Amino acid sequence: MITAIGDVMREAYKRGWITTRDGNCSLRKKGVDKLYITPSAVRKVTIIPETIVRIPIFEEKLILGERNPSGELEMHWLLQQHNKTRAVLHLHPTYTIAAMRAGWNLRELSNEFPEVHRYTRVGNNVPPLPAISKDLAVSTYYHMTNPVVHIVGQGQHGVCAIGQHPWDAFEHIERLEHICQIALAAGKR
Numbered sequence: 001m002i003t004a005i006g007d008v009m010r011e012a013y014k015r016g017w018i019t020t021r022d023g024n025c026s027l028r029k030k031g032v033d034k035l036y037i038t039p040s041a042v043r044k045v046t047i048i049p050e051t052i053v054r055i056p057i058f059e060e061k062l063i064l065g066e067r068n069p070s071g072e073l074e075m076h077w078l079l080q081q082h083n084k085t086r087a088v089l090h091l092h093p094t095y096t097i098a099a100m101r102a103g104w105n106l107r108e109l110s111n112e113f114p115e116v117h118r119y120t121r122v123g124n125n126v127p128p129l130p131a132i133s134k135d136l137a138v139s140t141y142y143h144m145t146n147p148v149v150h151i152v153g154q155g156q157h158g159v160c161a162i163g164q165h166p167w168d169a170f171e172h173i174e175r176l177e178h179i180c181q182i183a184l185a186a187g188k189r
Contacts, residue, residue: 001027001087002036004166006047008089009038011170013045017093017177020044023158024070025166026088028080033057037076040068071132078141079162082148089169092158096173099153099180100125106153106176113179120172121149128155151176 005025012018023044026037035055038047053070056063062077070076076088099109110122123143129136140160143152151161151172159176163169 001029001165002049002052005036005038005052006049008166008170009044009047012091015093017091017173018044019092023089023091024072024076025090025169026070026073026076026080027166028086030086035062035077035080037069037073040070072137074134075137075140075160078137079144079160082141082145086164087166087169088160088162089166089173090158090160091173093173093177093180095180095184096153096159096177097157098184100155102184104180104183106151106180107149109179109183110176113182116175116179120151120175121147122176123147123149123152126152126154126160128157131157 005027008025009023012023020043021041024038026035028035033056035057036052037055038044039051039053042051053067055069060081072090079088100106105125107122107124110116126139126143129139136154140152140154151159153159159173161169161172163172
C-alpha cells in the first residue's frame, strides 16, 4: 500500500489534478504504529516508498522527527484517528474546483447522479479557508464526520477523500470530478 501512494500521486499529476509539488496522501496500516505521509515541498511524481515520511505513533500522538511531512499533516491526522481510516488523499481536481467556484454544493450535485452516490458519499463543501491551516483541518474533519462521508470539496482549494486504500480514495475523487465536468458542460444549476 505504501507504493500506491506514489502511484496515486503520479496518476493525479498525469490528469492535471495537481501541479508538481501539490497534493498529499497519508496511510495508516493496520497493526503498525506509524503514519505514512507524503513529504512537503517535493515533486510528487518522484514519490517512492523510501521518500515517504514515517511518523511514529505513541498513545495516539504523533512523534514528529526531523523529516518534513506534508503541511496538511493536521488534517490527515484528524481524519486518520476517526473511524480507523486507512488512507487520506488531498488533490486539486480542476472541474471539481471549478464547480465549487460556480456555486455548486457538491453534495447536492452528487445526489443527481446515481453512479456517484451509490458508491461515494459526498459531504457539504468546506468553506474557503487558508491551505495548511488549522481552520482548514478542523473544518474538513467536521464536514467529513458529521455525517461520515468519503469526500468533501474544500472551497477555492481542492478536495479531501478517504478510503481503505489510496486507490479507493482516488476513485471517490475520480467519480466526483467526472460529474462536475458533466455539470459544467451542461451549464445549468
